[in-house]
Each structure stands twice: as structure tokens, then as C-alpha cells.
Amino acid sequence: MSINIAIAGAGIGGLCSALAFAKQGYTVAVYERNSNLGEVGAGLQLSPNAMHVLSALGVVDKIKAIAFAPQSAVMRHFKSGAEYFSVPLADTCEDQYAAEYLHIHRADLHFILHQACLEFGVNAHLGQGVKGYQQTVQGVSIEFNDGTSQQADILIGADGIRSNVQACMLGEKKPYFTGQVAWRGTVATSDLPKGLIKPNANLWVGPDKHFVSYYLRGGDLVNFVAVQERDDWRNESWNEPGDISQLRQTFSGWHPEVTELLAATQSCFLWALFDRKPLTQWVDKNVALLGDACHPMLPFLAQGAAMAIEDAYTLAACLSINADSQAALLQYQNLRIKRTSDIQIAARANANLYHMSTPVERAKLAVLKGLSKVGLSESLASKKLESIYGHNVVKQLS
Numbered sequence: 001m002s003i004n005i006a007i008a009g010a011g012i013g014g015l016c017s018a019l020a021f022a023k024q025g026y027t028v029a030v031y032e033r034n035s036n037l038g039e040v041g042a043g044l045q046l047s048p049n050a051m052h053v054l055s056a057l058g059v060v061d062k063i064k065a066i067a068f069a070p071q072s073a074v075m076r077h078f079k080s081g082a083e084y085f086s087v088p089l090a091d092t093c094e095d096q097y098a099a100e101y102l103h104i105h106r107a108d109l110h111f112i113l114h115q116a117c118l119e120f121g122v123n124a125h126l127g128q129g130v131k132g133y134q135q136t137v138q139g140v141s142i143e144f145n146d147g148t149s150q151q152a153d154i155l156i157g158a159d160g161i162r163s164n165v166q167a168c169m170l171g172e173k174k175p176y177f178t179g180q181v182a183w184r185g186t187v188a189t190s191d192l193p194k195g196l197i198k199p200n201a202n203l204w205v206g207p208d209k210h211f212v213s214y215y216l217r218g219g220d221l222v223n224f225v226a227v228q229e230r231d232d233w234r235n236e237s238w239n240e241p242g243d244i245s246q247l248r249q250t251f252s253g254w255h256p257e258v259t260e261l262l263a264a265t266q267s268c269f270l271w272a273l274f275d276r277k278p279l280t281q282w283v284d285k286n287v288a289l290l291g292d293a294c295h296p297m298l299p300f301l302a303q304g305a306a307m308a309i310e311d312a313y314t315l316a317a318c319l320s321i322n323a324d325s326q327a328a329l330l331q332y333q334n335l336r337i338k339r340t341s342d343i344q345i346a347a348r349a350n351a352n353l354y355h356m357s358t359p360v361e362r363a364k365l366a367v368l369k370g371l372s373k374v375g376l377s378e379s380l381a382s383k384k385l386e387s388i389y390g391h392n393v394v395k396q397l398s
């Protein structure tokens, strides 16, 4: 008998999960609160650990055709441009991890996943927000915002940081504001001085702020994320316009690679960064949480979507190797919870380093700069990333 799986949320986590289940032959329905499917106009870094899954899901060629492969990840001083480290990514990731490191437009990845879901018969129900659920003898009864309900064997809560499924499972607990905001935008490369942006994952660090820039769409577009410690903005919408002159002012005096990029920027969005402490429970009988619904993470290791993608593959694989579906969901939780909690904490800690917050962090940066001059900081930085990029859930579960 085919297992019926319902997924709350059609973000990157929900769609990856839908595709992974559908490819195993399960009957899958996705319920998305918004009436339009899509992602915002911003970039996403896809590290090798995520690429292994996307390859197993059969979408990697489409991703490669539209992404950008950065040469290196480079961290530099906000003003002088002095290098703290430069970790090679392009050929090195393929050699070291057997997968690429790519930058992709979020809307492109979302589109590719959605098309693949349709090919594999996933049913998408738009404008259908999940309010909660109740366990039943047969499985789970899903309750929608419009008062209707639907029976499924398994419910996956992939409904983001303010997950209703999580609230129903663990009780309502709001995420907390981190005191940081992210400005985001994209600029056509043709609008920038030639060669201004290096073909890297460029990270600039400075007091209370950092700035990231990288190419998308084969180099036609430049994406930026500018993070600032700021307490007066709590809006979490991806579509809330930011004041571009305020952004320019905030980063005035930074390296010309940053200021010239902002000078050419026409518009931007402003997004407050919220977080939660790692959870100890993601599963309740026939219901499991996935992605930001159980482990939202600050973007300072670029791993939030990557973890949701890893979750999706792990969950589908656990279900396919376990006759007992409740045991499968628990196996998924046990396989994932430590890794995602560790990365949540590591991402948070990076904010202090990037923002030169304490004398200890400033000393660490001084050491990195010294090591960089003699070519030694690269191996230190690479080592730190090894446990993240070197994890292959496809291999782990084969």
C-alpha cells in the first residue's frame, strides 16, 4: 500500500523533501500558505554537502547550467582589503569532496525543484496554510487555516522558522530577534565597473557589520548581503524594501569594492535576523519537522538551505529502509539533530568574528592576517569547513 505524505511548506526544504519522497514512489502532497510559488530575488551558496543530494535527486545538470562556480572563498578587512584567508573552491571542492561549490539565484533553484516535483507527480496545493494537526489511529489529520482538514499517513513540517507544525508539536515558542539585520540586493554586472567584483565568495568583515558579494547566473548578476547589528528593525519579510541611501551611508568608508557596488545598486530589501536555540525533539509519532522549522540558522556559514536539503534526503531514505514509519522518523531525527545543532551554534559564533565583537575575536583576526601573509591561514580555514562540506548523506545512507 502506498504511503501518503503531506508536506507543510513549499520552500527549498519542502520541495526537496517532496522530490525525494516522490522519487521513492510515495504519494506526496505539498500545502503552501502563499497563493504563488516562488522564492525571492536573492542568491544562495550551495556547498558540496548540499550538491551531493541535489545530484542524487537528478537536478544537478539544470543547476550547473544556470549557476556560477566561484574560484575561492575570501575574507578581507572592511577598509584595507587585507586578506585573512582565501580558501580555493573551484577545482578543489571537486577533488576533495567530489562535488562542486556553486552560487545560484534562489528563484532558479526553486523553479528547478518545482519542475522536478511536477514530473514526479507531486500535488501542490497553493494558498492552503497548515494550522496544526492531530494524531489519529490511521496516521495524522492535518488542519488548515480555512477550517478544512485532510488525512495523511505522515506530515512533514517544512513551514519555516515560524512553523505552525512545530508550535502544535512542542507548544508555541517564538523565535528571538538577534539584534542583526540583513540588507539584500542584486545588481546587473553590466551596471558595474568592469572587473570590480572578483569571481569569489567575497566576505568583508568590520566592526558591527559584514558584507558578502558573489556572482549569480553565469556571472550576469551580482548578489550582496550586508549584515548590520541594529536593534530598531524587526520585520522578517523578504519583500520589505530597504532604504538604499541608508545602506550606502551604513557602509560608507568601506573598501571601494563594497561602496562602488552599493553606488550602482538601485534597490534593496531589509530583513531582520531571528534565531532559535537548537531543539531536542523534531518528531511526534507520524509527524516530523524539517529545515528552518526545526533548525533555523543565521546565514553566517551559508548552511540553512544546505541543512534542509540534507534533511530531505535523509528523511526519505530512512522511510525507504524502515518498515515502521514512526521508527523511520525517529531514525531521521537521531541522524540529523547533532549535526544541525552544531552548525546552528557555529553559525551564530561566526557573527562575533565577522563583527570584531570582542578582544578575543580581534586577536583571532590578527592571527589569521599574520598567517595569511605566510600562506598558512588557508589550511586553517579549510580545516574548519571540512566537517561541513565533507559530509555526504547520500553515501551515509546508501
Ligand SMILES: Cc1cc2nc3c(=O)[nH]c(=O)nc-3n(C[C@H](O)[C@H](O)[C@H](O)COP(=O)(O)OP(=O)(O)OC[C@H]3O[C@@H](n4cnc5c(N)ncnc54)[C@H](O)[C@@H]3O)c2cc1C
Binding pocket: 008, 009, 010, 011, 012, 013, 014, 031, 032, 033, 034, 043, 044, 045, 046, 128, 129, 130, 131, 158, 159, 160, 161, 162, 163, 164, 165, 182, 184, 225, 271, 290, 291, 292, 293, 296, 297, 298, 299, 302, 303, 304, 305, 306, 307, 308
Ligand atoms: C540573508 C540570508 C542568506 C542566506 N544564505 C544562505 C546560503 O547562502 N546558503 C544556505 O544554505 N542557506 C542560506 N540561508 C538560509 C536559507 O535561506 C534557509 O535556511 C532556507 O531557505 C530554509 O528553507 P525552508 O524550506 O526550511 O524554510 P523557508 O524557506 O522559510 O520555507 C518555508 C515555506 O513554508 C511556507 N509556510 C510557512 N508557514 C506555513 C504554513 N503554516 N502552512 C503552509 N505553508 C507555510 C512559507 O510560505 C515558505 O514557502 C540564508 C538565509 C538568510 C536570511
